[in-house]
Amino acid sequence: MADEKKQRWLEGTYAKAVKKGPERRPRFETSSGIREEPVYGAADVRPGLDERLGLPGEYPFTRGVQPTMYRGRFWTMRQYAGFGTAEESNKRYRYLLESGQTGLSVAFDLPTQMGRDSDHPRARGEVGKVGVAIDSIRDMEVLFDRIPLGEVSTSMTINATAGMLLAMYQAVGEKQGAAPAVLQGTIQNDILKEYAARGTYIYPPEPSLRIITDIFAYTAKVMPRWNPISISGYHIREAGSTAVQEVAFTLADGIQYVDAAVKAGLDVDAFAGRLSFFFNAHNDLLEEVAKFRAARRLWARIMKERFKAKDPRSMMLRFHTQTAGSMLTAQQPDNNIVRVTLQALAAVLGGTQSLHTNSRDEALGLPTEDSVRIALRTQQIIANESGVADVIDPLGGSWAIEAMTDEIEGRAQEYIRKIDELGGMVHAISKGYVQREIQEAAYAWQRQVEAKDQVVVGVNAFRSDDPPVPVMKVDPALEAQQVERLKALRAARSASAARGALDAVRAGARGTDNLMPLILAAVKAECTLGEISDALREVYGEYRETVVL
Template sequence: MFDPEELARIREARASWKEETYAPTVDRFGERAETFTTDTGGRTVSPLYTPADLADHDYREDVGFPGEEPYTRGVYSTMHRGRLWTMRQYAGMGTARETNERFQYLIDQGSSGLSMAFDLPTQMGYDSDAPMAEGEVGRSGVAIDTLDDFETVFDGIPLDSVSTSMTINAPAAVLLAMYVAMGDEQGVDREELRGTIQNDIMKEYIARNLYIYPPEPSMRLITDIFAFCAAEVPSFNTISISGYHIREAGSTAAQEVAFTLANGIEYVEAALDAGLDVDAFAPQLSFFFNAHNNILEEAAKFRAARRMWAQIMDERFDAGNPKSKQLKFHTQTGGSTLTAQQIENNVVRVAYQALAAVLGGTQSLHTNGKDEALALPTEQSVRTALRTQQILAHESGAADTMDPLAGSYYVESLTDDIEAEAFEIIEEIDRRDGALAAVESQWVQRQIQDVAFERQREIEAGERIIVGVNEHTVDEEPAMDIEEVDPAQEAAQRDRLAAVKADRDSEAVDAALAAIRSAATGDENLLPPIIEAVKAYATVQEICDVLREEFGEYTPNR
């Protein structure tokens, strides 16, 4: 990309600058630290970057143009100049009625997509009346037991005009079935349904532990969803391969990319083993990344991930459709970076993280509420979080040109470094027989735990400054308005579930569950019988229990 003779002159000039200009100043006044590193990777940051740091760069092969391989600069030719990212605020509140009200509020405030949070029992495939659910109903999101709850959540919200993301994994097939059933009820053609299900069981084994079934049947459920959606719901993203929770568990930026893409490789291989054509399902794959505080490292991370996925799909899987090579991703600002102390500081953190996501070319974005280190966000906090995106979109200028950091000697160097480190990790995973084997042996988990331990040590030793926590603290925190879940809602949800069970056709439910069992014991796609079961108002747990009985439950190796 640069003339070799000019590079030699730049290297000579930099050496002279370092000796004659930089070093005397450092000797006299010092610097803020002996070494500077990136946020989590320990990657040393040089005091100055020049074209000499990009000596081996080929613009067309390494950077290119938006909408063209290697997609470093974005997957679409116009990026945010043509259409802003989807402002998809994550929400789920106790009961279905409350969630509907929050969704309606977000739409009224300008949110362009919905993102649905489920309570812990729903995520684990239990109904609200299960002993395991006691004390958790509606706490971390909305309680969904039957299609009746879904009908309430989406009351007055036409599914042909919104895009909905659902953060659900082990029971993803059941919740997708409810969404399809809701679309059928509303008369929306299945081809018009738009949205995403997370459906990423690998990261549950790695970072969140909200799994139900062992890996093999879990992969079968995922590939059944791939096949069903490719044929019936082609505009719906069938999986959101998630690095977000991997980063929340403590990983570095490069580990987040590596483990996420390694999981993506595992899913593609499982789908191919199930007989699917790569170009039939790969365009519906999507990704989900975290945005942390180091703006330039985060933007470089997103650029590296896009370039890597294009190479992986081309070289490993011989994908022919350009859309199969495009890494499209949602971003959420870093929940683990939010502090319970001086929560107003979190507004600033979230704004910087959102800027990093936009500079990195995200397709959709959730900005956290300032109070989420303490509770579900209040309505005011949600509005401020959404306004953060709107100000970024309409006032900052960050979305007015594509990949504005391209050509920065530092950012291009960071992009290359993250890519190289992430590929090294993927190569190690390959040597360990792939992502699933590396997860089952706990190797992936140990890599993340080591980083998380070191980061916490740095914070406690004061080597890593967290404003308001170990520096710039205050003696007394002001009183705060915190969102609280009414304990009476749990009893009300159980009464609602009992009423649905009493009113439904029990014989139809039994027949539908029997059809799911039959499909599970054979090789029939599970989605059609699950859709029929939810239409008969079978519960989430009733369906998941059939699969528990047929597939078993996962117990990790320790």
């Protein structure tokens, strides 16, 4: 549609219709404040689209990182799960695998995430509540009992203690007869977003980045099929950011990690091909599809132009997606099935490599087995019945999608430029810039909901009194069982071997050798996660949050 033709339509047919019956809103825009035209035409897309698009599997990967995408195989269907003790979670994992799930995704409880054993005073009341409690290699063995680690792909949402959980996973794999080189999966290992948006950090940024780069080097050499990091925009979005901020802050985190690894002496093409990302799938379907495409293209350019990567795999943004937990409502929870379906559809249309679909009752508590089954079936129906997986990048070339993709990319670039001016992501976080931007976006969203400018069905419109739904609860007795198991471990292990292994971790932290072999040795000596974390705390100290008001 030429400019003149569209302008005639706007001033004539469209203007008359609006005058006769005003539109629902005075202005239509996405969550990022991108103005939505009433209709899009070719002139709304910047020149040079063919170059920006490319083709699937080719730079700049706007249309997907694999040449065949879902025509070859579907995305990995992961359902994030973990609660109580290792035994309880193991039952859920085997249930999910039997129901057709194609990859495991492990949720850990807060003490595990914060490097505290289950018998630590600060762990009281939190053991097994938001994920599974893992204190030692013995727990990890139980967690994956009768699950062949050489055959499954496992994602572990763990950050400050990622190296310890990875070492436990490797050790259990070896006990099963699976060599480290065949193990497949991902650790989140993204500490920068913890400082900015989530809070499960332990050590200050500098030693945290050292641990992360050690993991990069270790996995590149020992576990070549393992993704050593999942650079996460999900939690940034859950904290209230816009789609543009999610892309910008996630890729800025990625830049900081790559920069740290290169400065530590790693060749960019030796590790960048195993970097993975983790994004949120929100409610605005068109904006979300455009967001994923923009992120892929922008990262490809960053790696090629900024870091001089030569291997095309180093330029590929491969990502996992989870539907938006912050968009789930406790009111009318069955509505969440519809929300999750639309969000999952956006992720698939945007080209995700793996996907978790939230359950309808997660605004109320841990999901029941029935709810988890519906969430998994949602993915299976999209994959097998909707037809959207049969065409690669089916919305590519849509004037609206391409215009939004360009706009999100441009706005994200501006944020990255500002962060560069501040000295990089660590400095931007320490100055409170990132936190402030997220807080302001979250506040603006809340204002829209309270003013009913943004309708949330069942919350600020279309309300009804529905009967309560069954909610899963973790048995409080499981905490006592976990503590007893921990006492038994300490009583049975070789105290001198554990002590020596922890001394080696402390010495390694003071030196420059890779920490991962030392952590692995401590895990095999049956040192606990809390003990290894404390050994590093003695050397590195603990981070204190920058409060932003």
